[in-house]
Amino acid sequence: MFGALLVAGIVHGLIIGLAALAVTLVFGIARFPNAAAGDTMTAGAYAGLAAHKASGSLLVAGGAAMVASAIVSLLGYLLVFRLLARRPVASLLVAAIGIAFLLRAALGLAFGHQQQVFQVPLAWPVEVMGLRIPPMDLTLAGVAACALAAAFGVLYLTSIGRQMRAVADDPDLARVSGIRPLRVMVALWLLAGAAAGIAGLMLGVKTIVSPEMGWEGLLTAFAAAILGGIGSPAGAVLAGLLLGIAQEVSTPYVGFTYKIALAFVVMLAVLLVRPRGLLGRVEGLR
Amino acid sequence: MTITRRLALGAAAGTLALPNVVRAQAETFRIGALNPITGAGSPYGTGMQRMIQAAVEAINAAGGVNGRRIEVFAEDTQTSPQAAVLAAKKLIEVNRVRAILGTWSSGVSLAVIPLTNEADIILMHTSGAPALSTPPANARNLGYRFQATNDRFGRAFAEIAVREGFRRPATMAFNNASGIGNTDGFRRAWAAKGNQNGEHVIYEPNQPSYRAELLRVLATRPDVIVMGSFLPDTTIILREWFQTGTPVKWIIPGWAANPQLVQALGPAVTQGIIAVESVSNEGAQAFAAYDAAHRRAMNNQPGAANAYAAMTWDMATTLALAIEQAKSFETAAINAAIRQVANPPGDQVASFAEGKAAIAAGRKVNFEGASSVLDFDQHGDVTPDFGAFFIEQGQINRRYIVKI
Amino acid sequence: MEAYLVAIAIIAAIYVLLTLGLTLQYGLTGLVNFGHVGFFAIGAYASALLSLQGVPLVACFAAAAAIAALAAYPIGLVALRLRDDYFAVVTLGFSETVRLVITSERWLTNGVQGIPGIPRSFAGMGVGMPGALATLGAIALVCMAVALMLRRVVRSPFGRAIEAIRDNEDALRALGKDPARFKIQVLALGSALAGLAGAFYAHYITYLSPDQFIPLVTFYVWMAMIMGGVGRVSGAVVGALLLMLFLEGTRFLRDLAPDLISAVDMASVRLGAVGLALVVFTLFRPQGLMGDYTRR
Secondary structure, eight states, rough: HHHHHHHHHHEEEHHHHHHHHHHHHHHHEEETTTTTTTHHHHHHHHHHHHHHHOOOHHHHHHHHHHHHHHHHHHHHHHHHHHGGGGOOOHHHHHHHHHHHHHHHHHOOOHOOOSBOOOOOOOOOOETTTTTTOOOHHHHHHHHHHHHHHHHHHHHHHHHHHHHHHHHHHHHHHHHTTTTTTTHHHHHHHHHHHHHHHHHHHHHHSSSSSOOOHHHHHHHHHHHHHHOOOOEEEEEEEHHEEEEEHHHHHHHHOOTTTTTHHHHHHHHHHHHHHTTTTTOOOOOOOO | OOOHHHHHHHHHHTTTOOOHHHHHOOOOEEEEEEEEEEEETTHHHHHHHHHHHHHHHHHHTTTTTTTEEEEEEEEEEEOOHHHHHHHHHHIIIIIIEEEEEEEEEEHHHHHHHHHHHTTTTTEEEEEOOGGGGGGTTTOOOOOEOOOHHHHHHHHHHHHHHHTTOOOEEEEEEEEEEHHHHHHHHHHHHHHTTTTOOOEEEEEOOOOOOOOOHHHHHHHOOOSEEEOOOOOOHHHHHHHHHHTTOOEEEEETTTTTTHHHHHHHHHHHTTTTOOOEEOOOTTHHHHHHHHHHHHHHHTTTOOOOGGGHHOOOOOOOHHHHHHHHHTTOHHHHHHHHHHHHSSSSSSSEOOOOHHHHHHHHHHHHHHESSSSSEEEEEESSBBOOOEEEEETTTTTTEEEEEEOO | OOOHHHHOOOOOOHHHHHHHIIIIIIIIIIOSSSOHHHHHHHHHHHHHHHHTTTHHHHHHHHHHHHHHHHHHHHHHHHHHOOHHHHHHHHHHHHHHHHHHHHOOHHHOOOGGGGOOOOOOGGGGGOHHHHHHHHHHHHHHHHHHHHHHHHEEEEEEEEHHHHHHHHHOHHHHHTTTOOOOHHHHHHHHHHHHHHHHHHHHHHHHHHHHHHHGGHHHHHHHHHHHHHHOOOTTTHHHHHHHHHHHHHHHHHHHHHHHHHTTTTTHHHHHHHHHHHHHHHHHHHHHTTTTOOTTTOOO
């Protein structure tokens, strides 16, 4: 049973990790917790669903989810967040909530509130080293691994990725080094959006697609971003995995209803004991 | 619908008159249709509202009640108690309705019933919570429940489990009043039959995974899992279950194990699921009339797809017959007449027109509704029959009827 | 009609009280509280449960405010150590945890079944208009008292100190004042107002269940505050009234032109309008309708 829960936790954790990656990138560079990340995920899930219906291919669906979420994310930056760059963080937060509501409303109007599902073939589990693993979990883990590899490739192997990390480390130093902020920000929002899109697609394939799906998981994604250390992509993924596994494995002991609160308790403990998270840098606290 | 169309045209033509003024020519009997158009009840709410309107059209076509037309004012509860309270206030105070029909979730009905009691008007609802039967909620006996209580659902589940020869049932419940009510009702009824209850898990809505919950239940090796669940969570749970490869049977409420579930999961996953639903009174004449109206109003969807819409259809008809019987528009008289027109003995009638004629001829009538035979007990609750539906090759087939 | 208007006025006044609490916390002190509904819920349940034990209503209301303030104390301690953005996420998590506890602890709160039959405020004055008017009068008095108090607070040394926390905390510290004490006091006071609003809500609606306390309520209050004008007492009142006009106005829109938009879409439109208001006001009119044009 423990092994089965572990497998479930890893898949669950990969979804949280991808969502947390989207949150932490924005948090580290644009410096605010983007509450619209959850609904950006939902947008990706719907785009993926439409593409999957049209093509029948999960690969195409993944591409559509990434593109749609990246566009939504970029539009949010260009139309709203860019104009608020010098405002207090609360303004950005409130605007992000506003964008989240707008997105959800638009999705509800466009697709209705009835649940929709990805028509994927379900199969009985395969035995891997004595563990019974549903094939869908393997597929989803593969998708997540590819997405993460691509994201980290962009961050660590390309020039724009290095610039992004430079801005995250020290925006002023990056500016005087001649890094053009607009280009970096556009790349950042595209990348964060794409990560959210894949997370939304995975969540949609695993569960159901509805306009509320992304918002529900937002708190867990925030918790993972904070646990991993703000601005640390690797930390976000690691923390997502930890939270996913913890939620699955521990709930038989703490009770099923408090499963959601677990993420919050972890987040609070981290903030009070080790505010820079698992892999984060020292953050200025006040 | 014709009324609203005319209204819209009136407004568009720039008469700028308030709705109440436009229709003030002849006095009408006003009722409120307070349905869950949005929120968790949205799959049913629109149909419920349309069927109140359709039933009222039929009543008005038959000459109205006591010579007056019935007029419907529709509002959305948003499946939220706070929004429902304000909507009910508006219906009562602004539209001056004399009865409210069709609240759906227990939370909404519990929040609205103090207002209808206070305004001395009747509330007809489809909620399952037992608290709605008794004081303080139903202190004035003005509340009527057209749906089986959750407890009765649970008893029907237990009957079916016995009949199918299950020995070790486990239960899983969505954490809300209805989900827990169903499984608690089952566990009580199961224990009352001298049986041992199995594992019981209550789960939260909107989870990305239910595997921990599922594995806990499956680890106890039940032969059947009885659910108190809704469509989205049932979809996710059955998906995860199928991928564990563990054989088990399922007994699921009909509002969750419905054609949408089959469509979402396919015939392989849903094979052998037992869906339990209070059966609409399908053989009855009233059901045929309701079904035709439902198909007209709802894009040719069959009436059996929305059991709650059949209940709201019956609400309007029952209320109208009671007014006709009472020969009065006073709440106390109407309230006293409801059991007279709905319960036996009496001539079985299937429509308002038929009942009106019989009442005019001085006969005692017994309305047999589209949703059930509609016999109210002393709490204003009905005891419908339950159907055991088996999902086979993607088809939902009724095998038998359970009476409790 | 009058009774409906009174009903709307009562709910609006409850939102005014909530908005005043948030104005104190965010508008004046700069604490980004995204968990307001949690304290609202605590007040509502505290008062409802006590009243069902036979405690007189006046004592219940006082207890609701006090318990909500007490619940804010540990959150205040946390707030001292966190940046604005972290604090926002923590308070959001707190309010969701409150809702989960209410959902799970059936022995205390009756869980998802909810608590029916909560005594109505001023039930002794008879049901209907007299009682409702008395309730409205009471909550309006409380709102006025709170508004007056806040106005005085703004002009007091305490007010200058908390505004300094918002504008420049380091300067305050340099003056030898301890921002921590002020923050905790402000959080507790704002939460007490939310708790009091919760008590009024509980004894007006007379039925409580956990699903009435979702985060959307918090953001309704934020919307009211931002539309009215952040940090303005008059803004809180105007904003809450606008919010009610918007929430209830959509009903009459459908009465007048039912074919314009289906009721199912109305929920999405309502949510979208809240979102749009939050974005547009933040972008173009951060000072709100009643805002001070000379500042920020």
